[in-house]
Amino acid sequence: MFENLSERLSKTLKNISGRGRLTDDNIKDTLREVRMALLEADVALPVVRDFVKRVKERAVGTEVSKSLTPGQEFIKIVQVELEAVMGESNEELDLAAQPPAVILMAGLQGAGKTTSAGKLGKLLKERNKKKVLVVSADVYRPAAIKQLQTLASDIGIDFFPSSADQKPVDIVNDAVAHAKLKFYDVLIVDTAGRLHVDEEMMDEIKDVHAAANPVETLFVVDAMTGQDAANTAKAFNDTLPLTGVILTKVDGDARGGAALSVRHITGKPVKFLGVGEKTDALEPFHPDRVASRILGMGDVLSLIEDLERNVDKEQAEKLAQKFKEKKGFDLEDFLSQLKQMKNMGGMMGMLDKMPGMSQLPDNMKDQVNDKMFNQMEAIINSMTKGERERPELIKGSRKKRIAAGSGTQVQDVNRLLKQFTQMQKMMKKMQKGGMKNMMRQMKGMMPGGGMFPGR
Structure with a gap:
C-alpha cells in the first residue's frame, strides 16, 4: 500500500531533512518533487494543487525559519497537510440510532460491496459487540x-433471506421489520452495483434509501481506480446522501491516489480500508497513521492493535510459563509463532507498519515474503511430534523424508533448522538477560543479519 508514493516522498524529504536553513530555492525544488510524486500516485490535480499551495504557505512562513531543525519542521508540515487532505482523524460509524441502525452499501459493480458487507458485519460483531443482521437487495447479479x-x-452473523423475484424495496422493508422484531443492533443492506449514469437504477437506490432510512450510507469503491474512485463517489453523492467511503483492494494499490483524493473531492471521509481477501481484512481508516506510513515512518499504533487482537493470549502465557520453568523453545513453539504472524496479515503486513521499512532494498523485501513462511510451516508440519520436540534428531534420512513430505528441498529444511537454532539462542538469551539481549539478537536477525539468508 502506497509503496510508490512512500518511496518517492521519503527520498525527496530525506534530501531536505538535514538542511540547516531552508531557502525559496530548495523549498521550490522539494515541492516540485512532492508535486510529481503525488501526480504519479494518481492523486487528483485539484488536490495536488491545493496541497502544495498549503505546504508552501506554511513552509516559507515563520514556522520553519524559527525552528532549530528546519528540514524536519518541513517534513512535519507535509505530514500535517497529508493528514488534513485525508480528514485528520478516524471517523467512526455513527450507530447512535433507535435499533436497528441501518447501514446501506452502495457502489459500482465489482467494487467489492458484498465482501465489504460481510467484513463490516464481522468487525461490528467482534470489536463493537453488536448483534448484526445482513440482507442482500441485489436482485440482478446471479448468485449475489x-x-x-x-x-x-x-x-457467524445472521442472514435475512431474499430472492431474485422480489423488489429491492420490499426486501429492505421486510428485513427492517425482522431486525426490529428480533432486536438486532445493526442491519447491513447490500445493494446491486450500478453506474451513476443509469437513471433507472439510481432512482431505484433512492427508493431503497428512503425505505431503509440508514444512519450510514457507505460508498464502496476500488482503490485501484485511483482518482476515478473519488470522481465516481462524487457523482453518487449528488444522488445519495453518502456518509462515508470504503476503499477496497488497497493492498493491490501501490499508488494511493484514491485515499488522498476522496475526502477533498467528495467532502466525505474514508471510513475503512479493505486490505486483503480475508474476512478480517478491513481496517478503520486513520489519516494520521496513513500519513505516517506514506512518509516511511511506519504505523506502530496499528501494529500494536493487531498484536492485541491476534496474539493468542493462552499460547503466549504457555510460552511464558515454559520460560519460567527453564524449558526449551521447540519447533512446536516456533510453528505457533509463525501462525500468529500469519494472522496479523503475514510478514509483509507487519513490516509495512514498521518505521523505516520503505527504505529496505527490494531484494531484502523479497527474502521476507509470506511464501517463505508458508514453506516453513509446511516443513514443520511434515515432522513427527518427536522431531518437533527434539530437533536434534533430524539428521540425513529424516531430512530427506521431511523435504519430500513438504514438497521442498533438503537445503530448505537445513535453512529452517538454522533459523530455528538462531531463534532458540535468542530465546535463551531472553531467559537470562531479558529485553536488552533480545533486542540485540533481533537486530542480528533482520534481513542481511542472518535470519533471512539470500537464496
Whole structure:
C-alpha cells in the first residue's frame, strides 16, 4: 500500500531533512518533487494543487525559519497537510440510532460491496459487540444473494433471506421489520452495483434509501481506480446522501491516489480500508497513521492493535510459563509463532507498519515474503511430534523424508533448522538477560543479519 508514493516522498524529504536553513530555492525544488510524486500516485490535480499551495504557505512562513531543525519542521508540515487532505482523524460509524441502525452499501459493480458487507458485519460483531443482521437487495447479479449468505455463515452473523423475484424495496422493508422484531443492533443492506449514469437504477437506490432510512450510507469503491474512485463517489453523492467511503483492494494499490483524493473531492471521509481477501481484512481508516506510513515512518499504533487482537493470549502465557520453568523453545513453539504472524496479515503486513521499512532494498523485501513462511510451516508440519520436540534428531534420512513430505528441498529444511537454532539462542538469551539481549539478537536477525539468508 502506497509503496510508490512512500518511496518517492521519503527520498525527496530525506534530501531536505538535514538542511540547516531552508531557502525559496530548495523549498521550490522539494515541492516540485512532492508535486510529481503525488501526480504519479494518481492523486487528483485539484488536490495536488491545493496541497502544495498549503505546504508552501506554511513552509516559507515563520514556522520553519524559527525552528532549530528546519528540514524536519518541513517534513512535519507535509505530514500535517497529508493528514488534513485525508480528514485528520478516524471517523467512526455513527450507530447512535433507535435499533436497528441501518447501514446501506452502495457502489459500482465489482467494487467489492458484498465482501465489504460481510467484513463490516464481522468487525461490528467482534470489536463493537453488536448483534448484526445482513440482507442482500441485489436482485440482478446471479448468485449475489447466495454469496452474502455463504459469507454470513462463514463469519457467524445472521442472514435475512431474499430472492431474485422480489423488489429491492420490499426486501429492505421486510428485513427492517425482522431486525426490529428480533432486536438486532445493526442491519447491513447490500445493494446491486450500478453506474451513476443509469437513471433507472439510481432512482431505484433512492427508493431503497428512503425505505431503509440508514444512519450510514457507505460508498464502496476500488482503490485501484485511483482518482476515478473519488470522481465516481462524487457523482453518487449528488444522488445519495453518502456518509462515508470504503476503499477496497488497497493492498493491490501501490499508488494511493484514491485515499488522498476522496475526502477533498467528495467532502466525505474514508471510513475503512479493505486490505486483503480475508474476512478480517478491513481496517478503520486513520489519516494520521496513513500519513505516517506514506512518509516511511511506519504505523506502530496499528501494529500494536493487531498484536492485541491476534496474539493468542493462552499460547503466549504457555510460552511464558515454559520460560519460567527453564524449558526449551521447540519447533512446536516456533510453528505457533509463525501462525500468529500469519494472522496479523503475514510478514509483509507487519513490516509495512514498521518505521523505516520503505527504505529496505527490494531484494531484502523479497527474502521476507509470506511464501517463505508458508514453506516453513509446511516443513514443520511434515515432522513427527518427536522431531518437533527434539530437533536434534533430524539428521540425513529424516531430512530427506521431511523435504519430500513438504514438497521442498533438503537445503530448505537445513535453512529452517538454522533459523530455528538462531531463534532458540535468542530465546535463551531472553531467559537470562531479558529485553536488552533480545533486542540485540533481533537486530542480528533482520534481513542481511542472518535470519533471512539470500537464496
